[in-house]
Amino acid sequence: MTSPSQTAAAQSDTPGLEPEGLKKEKNKGGELVGRSPGQLMWARFKRDRTGVICAIVVLAFFAVSALAPVIASLYGKDPYTFYSNSDPNLLDEFGFPSGPNGGVSGDFWFGVEPQLGRDLFTQLLYGMRTSLGISVAVTILVVLTGTVLGVTAGYLGGRTDYWLGRVMDFLMAFPSQLTFVAFMPVVVALFVPPGDETPTYIRVVALILVQWALGWMGLARLLRGQVLSLREREFVEAAKITGASPWRIIRKELLPNVVTPILVQSTYMLPLFVTAEAGLSYLGVGIMEPTPDWGRLFRTAGNIYESDPTFLLFPGAAMVIFVLCFNLLGDSVRDAFDPKSGR
Numbered sequence: 001m002t003s004p005s006q007t008a009a010a011q012s013d014t015p016g017l018e019p020e021g022l023k024k025e026k027n028k029g030g031e032l033v034g035r036s037p038g039q040l041m042w043a044r045f046k047r048d049r050t051g052v053i054c055a056i057v058v059l060a061f062f063a064v065s066a067l068a069p070v071i072a073s074l075y076g077k078d079p080y081t082f083y084s085n086s087d088p089n090l091l092d093e094f095g096f097p098s099g100p101n102g103g104v105s106g107d108f109w110f111g112v113e114p115q116l117g118r119d120l121f122t123q124l125l126y127g128m129r130t131s132l133g134i135s136v137a138v139t140i141l142v143v144l145t146g147t148v149l150g151v152t153a154g155y156l157g158g159r160t161d162y163w164l165g166r167v168m169d170f171l172m173a174f175p176s177q178l179t180f181v182a183f184m185p186v187v188v189a190l191f192v193p194p195g196d197e198t199p200t201y202i203r204v205v206a207l208i209l210v211q212w213a214l215g216w217m218g219l220a221r222l223l224r225g226q227v228l229s230l231r232e233r234e235f236v237e238a239a240k241i242t243g244a245s246p247w248r249i250i251r252k253e254l255l256p257n258v259v260t261p262i263l264v265q266s267t268y269m270l271p272l273f274v275t276a277e278a279g280l281s282y283l284g285v286g287i288m289e290p291t292p293d294w295g296r297l298f299r300t301a302g303n304i305y306e307s308d309p310t311f312l313l314f315p316g317a318a319m320v321i322f323v324l325c326f327n328l329l330g331d332s333v334r335d336a337f338d339p340k341s342g343r
Contacts, residue, residue: 048335061132091117114307130293134277142216146223147262152164180280188203219262
């Protein structure tokens with residue numbers, strides 16, 4: 001019979017039999033060096049064409065949104081000007097674009113907004129910037145809160161775990177979309193007296209606070225379960241024996257082992273927050289005129305779709321492409337972290 005050490009040696013000498021976590025590659029000096037889990041994850045991700053393409057598309061959306069003022073300046077228009085005032089022929093007598101396909105032309109690439117004559121291309125650019133900016137801020141806050149509370153509850157256990165668990169259960173009992181709609185006017189009223197005009201930044205802060213307050217519980221519960229199983233492992237017990245503080249154990253031993261679910265869940269949460277923010281603006285409790293917003297474009301399109309159905313084409317296509325690519329990117333990231341994945 002062969003010993004375990006002989007079997008391991010035979011596997012290491014036989015091509016294709018070593019575990020993926022032990023795969024080695026040659027450096028510039030010709031020596032064999034092991035690859036880190038991050039390098040293995042990156043290698044698996046690069047082999048997934050769908051994931052790479054979706055990552056490029058998602059990055060392009062963020063780049064276009066961040067550079068919206070620059071693109072609008074090069075384009076020569078902005079989302080606030082009523083171009084029908086300078087060109088009376090831009091809209092017909094009923095206030096709809098006089099040109100075909102919603103007024104799409106060399107001057108107005110995506111057409112013009114009915115009744116007001118604003119440029120739809122710049123409206124979409126700035127609307128994406130508003131929606132993505134709010135959603136990224138919410139995602140960061142949710143990830144930080146869910147990570148801190150979930151890991152704390154799982155590691156400390158006892159009364160801390162019990163009370164944090166009850167808080168999570170209580171907040172998860174609220175239907176998210178209905179609660180967003182109900183709480184938005186309440187949160188806005190905390191900053192602005194009734195009857196006064198609400199500044200845009202107040203609405204942005206309110207949107208972030210409402211979505212953050214009701215969005216962190218799912219990640220926290222997931223991480224709590226992960227940490228409950230990890231805290232009984234040998235490496236955590238060894239760290240306790242050496243006298244490591246709870247903070248050091250959480251930071252050095254537990255957090256590196258829950259990076260994967262945090263990253264994967266983040267890629268799923270951000271498109272959900274994008275659609276939630278757009279839904280609030282569509283319902284009239286989010287971003288208001290004259291600030292461009294993705295959801296407000298859908299609201300306008302819903303009011304005029306019978307007379308100008310092409311107005312919804314570009315905002316709707318952009319939303320579908322972004323959400324689809326981000327969800328597919330999340331699947332690819334999850335598969336790249338899973339060495340047993342067959343994709």
